[in-house]
Amino acid sequence: MSYRSIFMALFLALNAEAIESETTYENSNFTLSAPLNATEERTLYNTNRFRLTSNFREGNWFATVIGDLKNTIGYDTLNSSSYKALRNQRADTPFYTKTDAADYTEGELFGELYRFYAGYADQKNRLSIGLQKVSMGVGRIWNPTDLFNPKNPLALEPDEVYGVFALSYTYSPSDLSQITAVAAQRADNSIKYAGRAKGYFGFADAAIDVVSGDDASMIGYELEGELFQSGIELRSEGGWFEDKVLKETFFQGLIGADYAFENSFTLAGEWLHSSKTFAKELRSYLSSGTPQNLVSSHDYVGFSGGYEFNALLNGSLTSIINMEDKSYFLSPSIHYSLADDIALGLGSMFYIGKSGSEFGDYGILSI
Numbered sequence: 001m002s003y004r005s006i007f008m009a010l011f012l013a014l015n016a017e018a019i020e021s022e023t024t025y026e027n028s029n030f031t032l033s034a035p036l037n038a039t040e041e042r043t044l045y046n047t048n049r050f051r052l053t054s055n056f057r058e059g060n061w062f063a064t065v066i067g068d069l070k071n072t073i074g075y076d077t078l079n080s081s082s083y084k085a086l087r088n089q090r091a092d093t094p095f096y097t098k099t100d101a102a103d104y105t106e107g108e109l110f111g112e113l114y115r116f117y118a119g120y121a122d123q124k125n126r127l128s129i130g131l132q133k134v135s136m137g138v139g140r141i142w143n144p145t146d147l148f149n150p151k152n153p154l155a156l157e158p159d160e161v162y163g164v165f166a167l168s169y170t171y172s173p174s175d176l177s178q179i180t181a182v183a184a185q186r187a188d189n190s191i192k193y194a195g196r197a198k199g200y201f202g203f204a205d206a207a208i209d210v211v212s213g214d215d216a217s218m219i220g221y222e223l224e225g226e227l228f229q230s231g232i233e234l235r236s237e238g239g240w241f242e243d244k245v246l247k248e249t250f251f252q253g254l255i256g257a258d259y260a261f262e263n264s265f266t267l268a269g270e271w272l273h274s275s276k277t278f279a280k281e282l283r284s285y286l287s288s289g290t291p292q293n294l295v296s297s298h299d300y301v302g303f304s305g306g307y308e309f310n311a312l313l314n315g316s317l318t319s320i321i322n323m324e325d326k327s328y329f330l331s332p333s334i335h336y337s338l339a340d341d342i343a344l345g346l347g348s349m350f351y352i353g354k355s356g357s358e359f360g361d362y363g364i365l366s367i
Helices: 003-014 081-088
Strands: 020-035 042-058 061-073 102-104 107-121 125-132 164-174 177-185 191-200 205-212 216-226 233-243 248-260 265-274 299-308 313-322 328-339 342-352 363-366
Touching: none
Parallel strands: none
Antiparallel strands: 020 042, 020 363, 042 061, 061 107, 102 107, 107 125, 125 164, 164 177, 177 191, 191 205, 205 216, 216 233, 233 248, 248 265, 265 299, 299 313, 313 328, 328 342, 342 363
């Protein structure tokens, strides 16, 4: 039976009887000033995302649908090579998740299917199929072991990632242990497989991750636990990777910690290490099996902090440093709550370094 047949059977089972449903709406709007095509010329543009999320449940059966309507205004931006490259990126799925764009004088409008999955869950089992997020890793800034939905810490919204069309099953022998198996169908109709075994070993949660696909494979680990009841959370993840497209093998991993102070200040830090580095030409090679793992430095250090000034006002700061060329990324932001469901934010993304360094040629993106 194909993935589509299984998914339709689950969806029809949900509709066999009266079901509980909940629909929420969300709108995110960004006005940005950014360099155009990596030059000193800057342009102002606006992008808006209207998101509809519908959740359905009948007993142990569930389904989720998340759809976006995206609108970008800014003629120069829409015609820049950097925007066109971003626009042409697609989810690694056997079907398109974006509609064709409807162009008008100063902008474009298109729809995107962000998530669409259904399944069954009880105390020990969870089965889901459809367009979903397959989560791996424990990092806050980086997730080198995530070869399904890798986030980009330099992106405007790092956690906004494409879904994968997958069949995922998790068995929980106890409250502190899980075994997960995943099979994801890709754009070329090949299958990427993954397995994960996680448990608690008295001092920390630990997991072993395995991923195998036509373009890449990995054997990885995860560790996460509290340091002697101090409130400091320590974590580490890493893996041994084989990029079959580039014919490269390497290790990449991180060590991190975070702590929440009593004055509402939170601080997280991570050190990312890679046994190999990759030239700029390879880092932009999107057909690589491990595109987010192709780094230019053996070592990076990242920090993320947040402070709540009062119930309405909070600020955050994220920084990533390339330890070899000394260039760095800096992103401060501040958010003010106008109402329970409305927030106003202001921030910038600074890329600082010498000419030719990893971050030195990016410029400044203001939000």
